[in-house]
Structures are given as structure tokens and as C-alpha cells.
Amino acid sequence: MILIVVEHAAGEPRRSALELVSVGRSLAQASGAPLAALVLAGAGTGGTGGALGAEAVAERMASFVPDVHVVEHEVLEPPRAETMTRALAHAATTLGASVLLLPASRLGLSCGPRVALRLGGSLLEDVTSVAFEDGAVVATRPAFLARVSVTVVAEAEPVVVSVELGAPPRASPLGGAGGVHRLEVPFEARDERLQSLSRRALAKERVALDEAEVVVCGGRGLGSAEAFERHVLRLAERLGAGVGATRAVVDVGWRSYAEQIGQTGTTVAPRLFVALGVSGAVQHVSGMNRSGVIVAVNTDADAPIFRISDYCVVGDVNEVVPALDEALAGIG
Amino acid sequence: MTIVTVVKQVPEAEARVRVVDGALDLAGVTFVLDGMDEYGVEQALRLREAGTASEVVVLGYGPRETERALRTALAMGADRAVLVVGDAFDDPLTVALALVEAVREAAAEMVFVGGKHADWDSAALGPALAEALGWPHVDWTTALRVEDGRFEAEHEIDDGSETLRGSLPVVITTQQGLAEPRYPTLPNIMKANRKPLEERSVEPRPKRSSARSYAALERQRRRVVIEGDARSAADELVRRLRDEAKVL
Numbered sequence: 001m002i003l004i005v006v007e008h009a010a011g012e013p014r015r016s017a018l019e020l021v022s023v024g025r026s027l028a029q030a031s032g033a034p035l036a037a038l039v040l041a042g043a044g045t046g047g048t049g050g051a052l053g054a055e056a057v058a059e060r061m062a063s064f065v066p067d068v069h070v071v072e073h074e075v076l077e078p079p080r081a082e083t084m085t086r087a088l089a090h091a092a093t094t095l096g097a098s099v100l101l102l103p104a105s106r107l108g109l110s111c112g113p114r115v116a117l118r119l120g121g122s123l124l125e126d127v128t129s130v131a132f133e134d135g136a137v138v139a140t141r142p143a144f145l146a147r148v149s150v151t152v153v154a155e156a157e158p159v160v161v162s163v164e165l166g167a168p169p170r171a172s173p174l175g176g177a178g179g180v181h182r183l184e185v186p187f188e189a190r191d192e193r194l195q196s197l198s199r200r201a202l203a204k205e206r207v208a209l210d211e212a213e214v215v216v217c218g219g220r221g222l223g224s225a226e227a228f229e230r231h232v233l234r235l236a237e238r239l240g241a242g243v244g245a246t247r248a249v250v251d252v253g254w255r256s257y258a259e260q261i262g263q264t265g266t267t268v269a270p271r272l273f274v275a276l277g278v279s280g281a282v283q284h285v286s287g288m289n290r291s292g293v294i295v296a297v298n299t300d301a302d303a304p305i306f307r308i309s310d311y312c313v314v315g316d317v318n319e320v321v322p323a324l325d326e327a328l329a330g331i332g
Numbered sequence: 333m334t335i336v337t338v339v340k341q342v343p344e345a346e347a348r349v350r351v352v353d354g355a356l357d358l359a360g361v362t363f364v365l366d367g368m369d370e371y372g373v374e375q376a377l378r379l380r381e382a383g384t385a386s387e388v389v390v391l392g393y394g395p396r397e398t399e400r401a402l403r404t405a406l407a408m409g410a411d412r413a414v415l416v417v418g419d420a421f422d423d424p425l426t427v428a429l430a431l432v433e434a435v436r437e438a439a440a441e442m443v444f445v446g447g448k449h450a451d452w453d454s455a456a457l458g459p460a461l462a463e464a465l466g467w468p469h470v471d472w473t474t475a476l477r478v479e480d481g482r483f484e485a486e487h488e489i490d491d492g493s494e495t496l497r498g499s500l501p502v503v504i505t506t507q508q509g510l511a512e513p514r515y516p517t518l519p520n521i522m523k524a525n526r527k528p529l530e531e532r533s534v535e536p537r538p539k540r541s542s543a544r545s546y547a548a549l550e551r552q553r554r555r556v557v558i559e560g561d562a563r564s565a566a567d568e569l570v571r572r573l574r575d576e577a578k579v580l
Contacts, residue, residue, distance in 0.1 A: 323566035
């Protein structure tokens with residue numbers, strides 16, 4: 001079985017779930033193995049994160065895959081690596097999954113290695129593509145700060161695969177409705193060794209960075225926190241884009257870590273990436289060089305960012321961005 | 333309490349990593365202590381300086397050349413080093429299993445691992461080592477307090493951040509912000525060369541996954557340079573994004 005792990009929020013599957021469906025479908029087709037989805041949710045709260053949420057998510061997923069398995073338990077809220085690992089390992093074993101597909105979200109990257117080791121299987125991490133070749137699961141992923149891509153072959157089953165967010169296309173629903181099944185997981189006290197004291201969400205009004213189709217990113221070249229707000233936020237709003245920042249900007253405190261793109265931050269691959277006052281350090285580039293189209297605005301014609309850009313505007317952000325904002329307003 | 337801090341040696345960020353006929357060509361590349369691992373070394377040293385830890389053991393995995401990264405950590409202030417000799421590019425699950433014995437022998441109660449290593453671009457080693465040890469882990473840790481066998485950690489999660497509490501033992505994976513690494517001073521670099529470095533081998537295990545081939549990851553970019561005053565440059569950019577790249 002090819003088993004997809006569905007991440008969800010507010011009673012809706014996340015974009016990653018639909019991306020995993022398209023990956024899962026091609027693997028299922030190539031191998032003849034059945035395709036199913038797994039929904040993990042906290043139980044009994046009745047709110048959007050609880051029982052009602054799980055129901056809604058499962059029903060929605062049933063329009064994409066033939067079978068949906070639901071694990072509901074109070075220890076799954078808030079989600080943590082150890083409880084998720086228990087649930088995923090149990091479900092994979094019970095259902096006989098040969099491939100477990102996870103999103104390469106922070107949570108997915110945290111659980112993947114644990115599940116793979118617990119099941120005696122292999123891990124293909126943060127892959128951009130995955131396929132069956134002569135019966136083996138083979139994936140492609142970036143390595144060495146995304147300077148090269150490497151093709152990796154799984155040598156043990158089951159194969160746990162975490163898939164880069166935004167890499168596969170989103171699947172469309174099927175005609176009919178699949179079955180929804182309940183699954184019980186025997187959680188243990190040791191799964192709850194860590195206690196979550198508090199969780200702080202990012203500002204909700206902003207477009208989630210790793211799901212954004214367009215990203216506007218600011219660097220030190222902007223000169224100040226005020227200039228970042230004036231230019232990056234303005235252009236992001238105009239384009240309906242997610243807001244990103246370089247490490248240098250985060251280090252000086254203009255923006256929070258949550259917006260950082262690069263090795264130690266988020267990896268993004270939007271359709272359009274706009275870099276404002278970004279020099280193009282390797283650590284940053286590794287988090288954005290798989291974007292569709294890259295635009296860079298920088299006063300320094302020799303900035304490394306221009307070497308990986310499609311459109312290189314040599315100029316002052318203070319002048320270019322207002323003109324760009326106006327030009328974009330002109331085309332509606 | 334003994335703290336183990338795991339380190340890897342990776343190509344320098346600015347180094348050119350080439351691919352020749354599907355194989356990796358690392359000739360002339362300088363290898364350094366992974367920057368994400370440095371945060372763990374620094375945090376461990378601070379815990380020792382605060383009296384919370386009594387010893388900091390730096391634990392490396394890789395070929396003998398990894399001694400260089402271990403010496404850097406020793407020069408920062410770690411007390412001793414252990415190198416488990418293995419292939420530089422073994423997969424993280426294999427590495428985690430190979431490190432378990434050394435962590436147990438050191439009787440460590442806390443292990444730091446870099447949040448994401450700059451060789452495999454992998455965040456798997458920390459969680460895998462925690463699983464292999466049967467310990468919990470906290471990933472992407474930005475702040476840490478340890479007292480009387482308990483800890484509180486701030487870490488990044490998908491939609492924000494979280495404060496976690498737990499009891500030792502634990503594996504902590506680092507994130508930028510955890511503790512700004514110090515530079516080794518010259519006297520400490522000299523001293524590091526005399527600190528104990530133990531080399532050990534482990535039984536080879538069947539590989540969980542293997543690299544088959546490499547390719548350069550360079551997309552062809554248009555590299556169109558748009559010049560002129562701001563207004564005409566903006567107009568041309570918008571036109572090209574709409575008509576040529578078709579992204580507007």
C-alpha cells in the first residue's frame with residue numbers, strides 16, 4: 001500500500017495533502033499497490049482542530065483516494081513528533097504500507113527519520129520527485145546547500161518519503177467517494193515525555209511562506225527595517241505574495257526567524273520569486289533557487305543574486321519598487 | 333552531567349561542488365565544521381560554564397579527515413573528542429545507529445545535533461539519533477534552559493513557535509539563534525591539539541539508502557539585465573513577466 005499522511009488545519013487538508021495525492025497516484029499506478037490516506041487528529045474537543053475537523057478532512061480526502069484511515073486521539077493535539085511517530089508506525093504496520101508519503105514540513109521532517117528507523121525501513125528525505133524503477137523506490141533531492149541534486153535509491157522497506165512542499169502538482173478529486181475507516185493506536189506513556197507549554201502562531205493575515213505562489217524577499221540592501229516594511233510588504237500585498245527575509249535581515253532584528261529563507265530557514269519554490277536588496281549568499285540561495293522565475297533588484301551589478309536570476313534590475317529599491325507597484329497596479 | 337555534541341564536517345559554503353559524469357567532484361574543496369553544529373557546541377559550552385554540565389564531549393562521524401572539525405570544536409572549548417570512522421556520505425539513519433554506542437559510553441544526558449547539515453541538506457540525524465537512543469527530541473531549538481534534570485526549550489514549528497518542557501535525557505537539534513558560536517582563540521587552538529581524540533570503528537551495517545548519481549542543480553536562467561530609470565525599468569519588467577515569463 002502507498003499511504004499518504006494528511007496534514008490539515010481548520011477542517012481542511014493542507015495543500016501538501018493534495019500534492020502527496022498526485023505523487024501517491026503515480027506510485028500506485030506504477031506498482032499496482034492500493035492508495036490510501038491517513039488523517040491524524042486530536043479527539044473530543046469538538047472544535048475545528050478536533051473531532052469535527054477530522055471528520056471534515058477525512059470526507060474531503062475520500063474524494064481523492066479510495067480509502068481514508070482516521071486516527072483520533074487526544075494525545076495527537078497538539079501534534080508532536082513522538083505521538084505522531086507512534087501513530088504513523090502503527091498505521092503503516094497495520095495497513096501494510098510499503099511506502100509512506102509525508103510532507104517535508106517541520107513536523108514531517110521530524111517524524112520521518114523516527115518512523116523509518118522504528119520500522120527498520122529507509123528514509124528518502126525532502127525529495128523533489130520519487131518513482132519506482134525496477135521495483136525500487138528512487139528519488140531525487142537537493143544536496144550540498146542545493147548546489148547539486150542527488151538520485152537516491154531506497155535499500156530497505158518500508159520506504160518513508162518526505163516530499164518537498166510545492167514540488168508536485170496538486171491532484172484533482174476523483175468522481176466517487178472513498179471509504180472512511182477508523183484506526184485505533186495503542187499510545188504509550190513514553191510517547192508523551194515532552195509537554196507543550198505554549199504555542200505561538202504566526203500572524204494569520206499573511207500568506208504562508210511555504211505555500212505561497214509568489215514570494216517577495218528582502219535583504220540587507222534595503223537599509224532599514226522601515227524600508228523593508230515600506231517596500232517588501234507593499235509589493236507582497238500588491239502581488240498577494242508571501243514575505244521572506246534573508247538571514248542577515250533576521251540577524252539584525254528587522255524581521256522574525258519565521259520569515260527567513262535559506263539553509264536555516266524555510267525552503268521555497270514559488271512560481272515567482274522577487275528578491276529586493278538581496279546579495280545572494282549561498283546559504284540563502286539554497287532555500288530559493290528552485291523558484292520558477294527569479295527577479296532581483298539590487299544596486300550592485302555584481303551581486304551574486306544576479307547570476308541565478310531571470311530578470312536583473314540594477315537600481316535602487318527605493319525608486320524601483322514604487323515604480324513597480326504603480327506599473328503592476330496599471331495591469332490590475 | 334556530560335553533554336555530547338555531534339558534529340559533521342561539510343564543504344565550505346562558498347566552495348564549488350562540481351559534478352563530473354554523474355559523480356561528485358570535491359577536489360580542492362575545503363571542509364569545515366558544519367555551522368549548525370557550532371550552535372550545539374556553543375550551547376553545550378555555556379551549560380558547562382554555568383555549572384549545569386561537567387563535561388562536553390564532541391562526537392564526530394566520517395573519515396579520518398573529520399579530525400579537523402573535531403579540533404575546531406575542541407578549540408572552542410570542548411573537553412575531548414570521539415570520532416566514529418565511517419563514510420562521509422552515509423545516510424543519516426546509518427550514522428545515527430553508528431553513534432548510539434559512543435553516546436551511551438559517555439553516559440550523556442543531553443545530545444546536541446545540528447538542525448540541518450550542509451552535506452546532505454538533511455535534518456534527519458537528530459531525530460534519528462533520538463529514536464535510536466529511545467529518547468525524545470526537540471528540533472529547531474532557538475532557546476534552552478536546563479535545571480535539575482529538567483529543561484524548557486523554545487523551538488520552531490510549522491506555523492510558529494512552541495515552548496516544550498521535559499526531563500533529561502533529550503536530543504536537541506539546533507537552529508540559528510540558539511547560541512552565537514565563539515571564535516577559538518590562538519591559545520585555545522594550540523591547546524586543542526593536545527586534547528584527547530579517540531578514534532573508534534563500528535561494524536558496517538547494511539545501507540538504508542544509497543546515492544546513485546549526481547547532477548548539477550543549476551537551472552538555466554534568462555539573466556536579462558534591465559537598465560534605465562526606475563519607471564521604464566519597472567514597465568519593462570512587468571511587460572516581460574506578463575508576456576515572456578507568463579507569471580503575472
